[in-house]
Amino acid sequence: xxxxxxxxxxxxxxQTCLAHLMRNGSFVDENSDDDAPFRLRLWLGRVFALPDxxxxxxxxxxxxxxxxxxxxxxxxxxxxxxxxxxxxxx
Numbered sequence: 001x002x003x004x005x006x007x008x009x010x011x012x013x014x015q016t017c018l019a020h021l022m023r024n025g026s027f028v029d030e031n032s033d034d035d036a037p038f039r040l041r042l043w044l045g046r047v048f049a050l051p052d053x054x055x056x057x058x059x060x061x062x063x064x065x066x067x068x069x070x071x072x073x074x075x076x077x078x079x080x081x082x083x084x085x086x087x088x089x090x
Contacts, residue, residue: 025041025044043069043073
């Protein structure tokens with residue numbers, strides 16, 4: 001297998017995983033009163049839109065968007081952990 005074949009296989013697996021994440025996120029969002037699944041679904045939408053923008057934005061803008069996505073994901077996950085922690089309510 002060539003390096004290109006391995007990269008394509010990895011990309012195919014990653015795409016499948018992202019598709020499953022989006023599907024699972026939609027299910028949880030539709031069946032939950034928590035706002036974290038909704039925020040995560042919006043975040044995933046921004047992640048999926050990023051490849052379309054790669055050809056029209058420069059490297060610095062792309063890196064800034066990546067950092068913003070990382071910060072936003074951390075905020076979503078942190079908020080979810082805090083709301084699930086019974087010690088945080090007191």
